[in-house]
Amino acid sequence: ITDHFSGGRPRVDARTGQVRKLAEGRHAYLSLSADGRTLAALGGIRMPRGAWRDPARLDSVRHILHLIDLDTEEVSSPLPELDIVSAGAIWSPTEPALTVFATGVGASVSEGRHWRIDAQTGTARRLSHGGLDLVSERERGLLQRPERAYALADGVVVFARPNADPADRSARFTYRDIAPAGLTRPDWYFLRPGSPPRILTGDLGSVTALPARIGAAGLDVVARDGVYRIHPERPAMRLTPDGLDRIRVHHASGFLAWPGSLPAARTAMPPIEADRDGARIVLRPATAASESAVLVEGRGIPGGAHLLAVQDAAGPRSGTLVYLDADAATQTLIVQPPGAAPDPRLVLNAHLRQVDWGQWERVEVEWEDPDRPGIVHDLHACVLMPPSAARTGAAPPVLLDIYPGARPNCDPRQPVLSYPDPQSPYMWAARGYAYARLSAPRELIRREAGPIAGLPGLVAASREALVESGLIDPDRIILLGVSHGAVAALHVASEASGFAGLIAQNGWSDLPSHYLGPPGIYTDLNPEMLGGNMPRYEAGAGSDFGIGATLFAAPELYQRNSPVLKAEQITLPVLLIHTDMDVFPKSQFDQMYAALARFGHPVRYVWYAGEGHGISSPANIRDVWDRMIDFVEASGPQDPSAEPVEDRDAG
Template sequence: MACRSCLSLVRRLLPATVLLVLSACSLALSPAAASPQERSKGLTLDALLKMEGLGEARFDPTGRWLVFERIRPYDAYPDYSYRTHAFRSSGHQVWRVDLQAGTDPELMPGIDPSAHAWIESFSPDGTRLAVTQYRASRLSLSACEMETGACKAFEPVPRTDWTGEYRPVWVSEDQLVYTALPAGQEMAQASLRAATGAWLTKTWAAAWRGDTVTSDEVRTRPPVTSSESVAGQLVRVDARTGETDIMAEGRFADLRPSPDGTQLAALAVSGPLPLDPGRLQAAIPRRHRLVLFDLEAGTQEQLADGKDFAAYTLAWAPEGDGLLGFAWEDGSGPSSGRFRVIDTATGKLTTYTHSGLDLASERERGFAMRPERAVFLGKDIAIFARPVPTGHESEALFTPKDIGEAGLARSDWYRLSADGTHEALTGDLDHVSGVPLETGRDCFLIQAGQGLYCMGSDRRRKQLISSASGDLRFVPAGSYSTYGALSRPDPGGGALVEASKGEASAAILIGPATRGLPETMSVKSPAKGAAPIAGSLKGAAALFRVGSRAGAELLLVREGADTRGRPLARINDHLQDVAFGTWHSVSYRLEHPGDASVAQDVASCLLLPPNTTEVPLPLIVEVYPGTVPRCEPRTPILSYPNPNSPYLWAGRGYAYARIALPRDYIGTEDGPIAGMDEAVDAGLDALLATGHVDPDKIVLSGFSQGAVSALYVAAHSHRFAAIIARNGWADLTSHYFGPPGIYSILDPDYFGSEFIRYEAGAGSEFSLGGSPFEDPGIFYRNSPVLLAPDINAPVLLMHSDMDSFSMEQFDEMYSALLRAGKDARYVRYWGEGHGPSSPANIRDMWTRFDAFMEDVGVMPAVAGSTPE
């Protein structure tokens, strides 16, 4: 298309309020010549299902052993029952390398090769490795001898979640302490689908035999905090003898051994069961009481009576004589919380009131609504906070925050004394991180734009690494019980930081901050684009991952050895010749639907299929509330076998778009997504102006929260040839009152938990600020099930019986479309969770996509597109 005609098209298609920033001409012109790689085929489903992966990696404390997770080809998994979907988080195997002997990598011999297995943690001296395994619907914790590879699996099933609250901890070289699930609740979240299926099968059979009562009862309860302990056990297991000792009855979170290993601090959990941490939290009251265990005497003592602690905020003083945590008075809540220090010898509690400051929340960077970790700084503590708003100078605040919330004032590290006085420690630094990388007796280590600094207890600040070394990026060490996501390292293990400068990079290995400044060592990257994923100062080694398109390789580099690195693993060579297509950023100005005077520049992302020579193309438009997409100018890297991948659409010849839907611009007084159709229309106008898209072959697609969004937009915009909605909900009222799918079958405490999505003041894309009792009209007006008569395009609905969103929601939506006389298809997958995990069902899903596209005239017939 000529540049002149491009500009003409822009003028015809774009309204005056939409300014196209990207040059449409540069998008429309065909490349002068295609490389052999560009001429290769796009991503196929067969290729995706053969994908392997790499997980966590860890050096032991002595630097002798390296362990890493390698993920099997997806179509070779032993089973697909893990959680509510199997891809990305299962299929792992643990491999070990003896750096001292220089042996080749091998599977840990004592682990069941048919199990999914994940790294948990090394013992203090590195002679043992804790490993979590999942096999035959059962989760277990094991301790493996590094010398022999022999593993002991422990019977009590561990309680786990991604928040880090239930991490197993080593209290000696032989002994491991963890929270176990109560008898009868061994299903845990990991085996929820399989456990639910087994329970239903057993219960149905009992009812059909006629000899067993199969009823249960759910009762409402007043919203008061219960002091009754949540069921579970705190167990200590001996990796040498295999013996199990029950230390206490009940559930315990945030296990923290003292520096000398003689004591264990923990939070006893009481009250109704909390909801699954991967879902929105309902405001069900529960308490966390601070308990101190004497590991030698076998006794326990409750500290800080009348205080409710936030889990994952406990920290020991370097000398082992005090505990720091964030807590509030009974009957209040986190917003009134204060950091407290407890003298473990006397039980004396000191409150540190942060008047004039608003504590920064971990939620701001995508995790839980709890303060960033505080650390000891001599007799004072250091906290991460920002000044309170004008007019609140005398208040100590901890206000709710959203993920990536805009407009927040900068946060800094502050020294806070017991008398309430405070001083900024980092006010002259840029881009200060709220994550302490290491803490010790004399300083704690933080990252800022100018480099890495040790903040001293003597009020001195020492620069450890300068930003002249390159752009610095902290590399967290993950585990099964934290999923590598928390980025809150525990003290004493050192840290790993990547320094990149142009095309060169290095791994900066940082030792424990025991006394004085921690030691450091730099290990150069072995190849362009290689990124460090694990390091050992004692072993003088770093493990790098280098990616090439969807393939990847692990390279071990040791100080003074071959700088090219020693290859340890290589995956996905079969994807090296796949052309994934190219992403383009399409920028435009988006007006606020409720106020035309308010606008912002946004960008939607357009993926063009490989070897694009014919235009215009059919387009898949993906919507999800709150999306602010980042386009990939580089060659895409597929990190896991995602059956929902946009590259599968590109491989079939479709253009694919992620539309910018910032939360502030899709919500109006009419509803939280009431302005989404206008935002989608603006994005479509900009995409059409590129000349790549066929306006008659645009398909709107949404998954999960995007499903209800797509159905809502389809009722308010008629620019789509077809609609695909998968694994979401459709009726806000019945969703508000209804059960959260599979979660309520085995656990009645989940009933009524979806209300928080609509009443939450922060952290929800669907907040309506109230209940259907107060304003039923707004629930009705925003429910796609009641808007079915306004949907004119053919609809493909897909859902699963074991999803966290009840499949009954789409039963309703299909019935509404049926009664409204609309063209609809409804596919239900049995035994699946949040979308299909089974390779057979994944193949079926894509076969049905092909058949649907052919049927509605968006794409010509594809071989094998007729579902069985």
Template sequence: MRPLLAAAIAGLCLASGPSYARPFTIEDFLALEDIGEAAITDDGRWLILERLPPYGQVGDFGTDAWLRLGGRKLLVADLKAAQPALEPLFAQAPGAGYVAGPISPGGERMVVYRLHARTWTMGVVDLSTRKVRWFELAVERQSIARTAQWRDDRNLVVIAAPAGAGPSMLRRELAPATLLPAFWRATAKGETAVSAIGAGRWLTLRTRTPDTRIIEVDVADGAERLVAEGPFLDLELSPDSSSLAVLTREEDLPPARELVSAVLPYRVGLRIVDRLSGETRIPCGQCDHLPHLMSWSSSGHEVLSFAREQGRSWEEGRFMRLNRSGSVQVIDEGRPKLAYHVTTGKTASAFWMGDDPAVLVTSADGRAQWRLATRDGSIDLTRRFATTPARPVAADARFAWFLQGGALWRTDRRGVASPVVSRVKAVAPGAAFGDGARATWSSPPSFADLRLDRGSASSGVVELSAPATQRTVAARGGAALVASTDDRGVRRLTLHSAAGKPATLLTLNRHLGAVDPVRMEQISHVGRSGRPLFSWLFLPSDTSAPPPVVVVPYPGPARGAPSTSFLPGQENPIANVQLLVGAGYAVLQPSLPLEAGDRETIHHVAEDILAIVDAAAQRELVDGQRVALWGHSFGAYTVMMAATQSPRFASVIAMAGIYDLASVRNVGPLHERLDPRQGASIAWTAGWTQDAQANMRAGPWAHPDDYVRNSPLFAADRIVAPVMLVHNDLDYIPPWQAEQMFGALHAQDKDAVLLTYWGEGHGVRSPGNLRDLYVRALDWLDRGFNGAPRGALPTPAPRPPSAKR
């Protein structure tokens, strides 16, 4: 389904529960249930829902991205029935996981995927008979890509893995478990066991992964037709289905010049493939395309993309109109406004209004603008808005719809804006399984497919009662499925329709009705720039005295609401709020804005965190003299930087972090060293270090002082708090980052512990490992909080500087 485009959280409402309650424990976490995606068919007849088993019953914890697919089941409800009820869509094996794919245009069939014994297969279910036909195809599964699309109700186009192989993402995750023992056995037998990558004149030394296949499948008779073979990643059928726009994995990126970096380690190409003949055109042969933007114009003559030339930075990239004949037209409406996304790195925003592109650019005065490029000139679509929305919620040839100031606005092609519905809390487009995030980002739905959670009857939307914490998970045809979660984490899925009263179809996490509720407080404060900010404090429901506080920072965009992962009932295994609140602590999610190119905020992060803590302490919400830090990934880097700046922290837990920016730059994960065909992430780590969160802007050989100043390893002598470092052997961030930091603390006889969890990736997933982690972490926090109060002021900047060159 398409994800929720906007959401507001007004607070956590109190739930009716038993007269007694108990603390939330790790066993409660392991029993958490959830839902995956949901959709209502176009005719409004069927609601289809993915139900996830309790976390601890997944079965196979040996993968990261595929973990929550295990044990997943598909449910269906007939919305035309007098009392709709969820039931299995078809008979599903107990040990397998099932995932919903795209629904055919007429709503007769749906693609389904099955994960069983680490094997991924595709099937098609007839929604009227509930019978499934399985195919010997392993359809690729990418994080943001579309890999299966219906041409009509009978024919399906897919990107399939090479014959006899599984999807590349699954092969990548399983490489250490399968290849490493094989290499050890080969060496033990006296055989060769080696992998190799190169640079400079040897850049092409790495063996390329086998090509994927575009296959058209007749799901009625099972016939399969090969359309093309190539390094295909993502596909989009043209409106007339005669052509496919496809993104491709091209050669590894060379480090052409100092500031060129990327999140993806290879150039992304774009090809236009004739569906019948397989003839291929490459409109911009050496361009590197951003993978989140690829969409056809209404007429199907052009594809909208954003690309850069070889050796150029993304800031020098341009929006492009790529004609299916092979010609290219650059869209020059001003400097593109780029953003950073954790999945795809740099992102540029654009969409079609019919056959005219609208692009997000920055004007000469620094204001963001949505500019519509037409044959008659250029129009600023959002000139009447106080702030420019990041993207539209709907668009067609005549209008674009934006959320602004809590209302839904319609803008015509002249830039004339008018309000459509006021007091909108959330917008959910009609759902479409298997679209992929790229399709959502680059192709806004039509207004007819939108459903709003508040509005008038005349707007054609469903009126919802709007509980405090809710999200619309599916909507179409006058019906909406809403997930509401209370302050304990009990989640109810309620069907709303214009025809009758709301009906609860499913209740998840009933066991949480017996645990203590979580109380949430908004902390208002002023940022370093003078901007008003909000941070979020989570508290035990009943405390006799202000509790100690665990701060869980992650610098980034300013937040108007807490992260969903912090709310009750969420499957967040790292610094879980309910577990920490259940242990008697308060948990603070601080708002620490970090803009692109900002390298100074991190040097004041302890001061900024403690200012928010002090604001909460002044309200007697927390004990401001007992403050601990817990960070993961970039959050771990943040807490270690904070620990070098102030002696006030009682203890620190840092998981999966980077502590020496120079040594992490230009390294790749273990699976790539074992199987270089999977790619070489050297450009990815260079991109993260230079252009993304670290913001170093150059290599360590050019500016060594900056790398030293921004790496907590080189300020380890200034750390006072006890530090628990946690790192996993399969993390794509090298485990030696934690080993280096631990070694620095060990050499100075400082209090520190290093935990290594084996078989884990960037997070801890195994129930046994999670039980162990929280026993150790809660003991660590208890020992820190029960020690003597510490100082109150941040300390000076780290020393000494890097040696002069």
């Protein structure tokens, strides 16, 4: 360990403007105790160069817990020898106690344990979860770290599942992929020093990792059929009416928050949305201290509506609902006071009400496993057919959208146009093209030869199934890949045939230089992110491109899976699209363009200044769509005897 990052933690008096420094160094994950007297923060400490780094970590930073007494402004570190790997400290809602997940300096995150700390005495107690495997946030698409734990009674409540072997009493944290299949159900368990873990939700239906609320009376968890309050000293208590389904808790959010994100404090019961008797209803607590939730007066909200807020009014069953009611791409802002009819206030995108968005079709795909003869995997592709196909009866060209790990949903649905989405499949349908999303389960495309080595064979089988369906023009099939899909599509094009062209956007092409290089714009914001791409490849789980080894230990695997080194085999027309403020550096496509051009292959390259991970400027959205349509129109059936196209557009 070398030194703290430069900076400090200031305290500002908003009334006087006085500023004082509370602690040295850069801090993150600030949280305040329930009594408002103690501030918890994680201070960042730079790790030595060359130190071993767990692939689950995204940076070379150790985090140390600082507790700042706001009365005396004294700073203490109750766990000075440990590295805090959870998202900060979680305070008890009733006492000056907090929980953290920590591991030894330089140790694996999988070796970490939960700690309960008394902020007044500085006493820290280590809690073991023997026999359990902590659930990873990565399972729902976040970071490779345990789901948050909460101080309750004299212990800690954690989200975990039993070890695969019932005889295994070790405390585990297994690194996981996103949405892994075949795992046993997780539950909430109570950990107390000196006692074995005790399950608290075993008698409930499946429960989620995101609690609705934590308070003195217990932890309010979301189960399949309702919200329940759990406590280690009492049976689980149902808080919601019977007969609920599809429950959604509306937590307050802010900058850089999203549905399913986890605020630090959840001491008030938020509004709850659920289905009951075929209707969508909204529930909320009768009072702030209520032991249950009650139905807000009214008939609920339409099934396709999106609740925005519940405005409180006098009375336990009052409350004005504010929601968006969607009719295709048109949205209406509705305000519904208690006992009154819905009041439409604003109509968004009314001009889109009569638009025909096309029809989603499901195409079954059978793929014989190349490594296990006789094993056939049943997959599918979802195809959005353009309105013009129904009118003319002609099979349209198709864009095959490739993304590792994709599991598309083919249910009939209307588009959600909440922002100018430059990647909307309905844009292709409006132009007369079909659009297909392919299944690409991670567990099937990951092979010994590389993390996506099985993808070309899977895409080839999907192409064959689409052609046999008769839905699309077999001579006008264009590969499309964005972000991770871009490098995947380039990889497919180097090994599979039968495609008329390829559009790759905002991705990368060379694994060795991407491994060593900067993570794009992040490096400008934080130089410590240099080398931040390494965990993507060193990870054994949780990454679409995890090789499980460093570049220096397995250079041949990195080279074998790099599209730029297979450019000679990518002979179809290619359109490369990138930006200069992406997390994936534009230099990756500079190299891809140069490699394709060196072999005389037909390639176009356009990049946009001032754009991030995708296109957002209206002018640039129009420009990129003009270029993509021009490219697709120029990409017809391939003639192996034809001379390569010399005209290339870069700039």
